[in-house]
Amino acid sequence: MSKEIIFDIETIGDIRDLSTMKITVVSIYEFENDRYTSFEESELGTLWSILEKSERIIGYNSEHFDVPILNRYYTGDLTVLPHLDMLKMIRESTGKRFKLNDLAQATLQIEKSADGLIAMEWFKEGKIDLVKEYCEQDVKVTKELYDFGRKNKMLYFPTLTGEISPFPVNFEPVVVAEGAGAVGSGINLTLPF
Numbered sequence: 001m002s003k004e005i006i007f008d009i010e011t012i013g014d015i016r017d018l019s020t021m022k023i024t025v026v027s028i029y030e031f032e033n034d035r036y037t038s039f040e041e042s043e044l045g046t047l048w049s050i051l052e053k054s055e056r057i058i059g060y061n062s063e064h065f066d067v068p069i070l071n072r073y074y075t076g077d078l079t080v081l082p083h084l085d086m087l088k089m090i091r092e093s094t095g096k097r098f099k100l101n102d103l104a105q106a107t108l109q110i111e112k113s114a115d116g117l118i119a120m121e122w123f124k125e126g127k128i129d130l131v132k133e134y135c136e137q138d139v140k141v142t143k144e145l146y147d148f149g150r151k152n153k154m155l156y157f158p159t160l161t162g163e164i165s166p167f168p169v170n171f172e173p174v175v176v177a178e179g180a181g182a183v184g185s186g187i188n189l190t191l192p193f
Helices: 041-052 062-071 084-096 100-108 116-124 130-150
Strands: 003-010 022-030 035-040 054-059 083-084 154-158 163-169
Touching: 003 041, 003 062, 003 116, 003 130, 022 062, 022 116, 022 130, 035 041, 035 130, 054 062, 054 130, 062 083, 062 084, 083 084, 084 130, 084 154, 084 163, 100 116, 100 130, 100 154, 130 154
Parallel strands: 003 054, 054 083
Antiparallel strands: 003 022, 022 035, 154 163
16 A cells, blocks of 8 residues: 655745745645545644655645745655655656646546635635635645556646647656665654654
């Protein structure tokens, strides 16, 4: 059973300045348990050991957005965890950046339920349950796109003429020599040694 984790974050702040962004919700999908879980900012301490024990964390635009923001809350360094940023891999394959929703519509005929700006408004209105629901749905879309890409070695994007066009992807984990590091070994990296 895979110990990979799909994740996404919701934030509030000035999107033009990531240093102002605060986490409202982090949602994950654990392949090992076939479970979705959401964490509010005050519950992030519970999330760290789950991420540390994963074989790989997987997100969409996570290398430049999610991980840097999450890293401000973490006592260690999340960038040392095995990580797949699907958008980064897609950009390397196509030379283009695509919205998650566009790829999900073209590949799976599904779409996101809202967007991050609406989630910010929900948070301001105290509707945290809606933020969690939205974030988990984003994780589900990401997971289904990941599963499709890993199985079929391709995804689809919409062209300007409304057609869909395939492109290759490789979401397979990078094989690391045994004993090459403690990440994923169950060692809690948040504790001082």
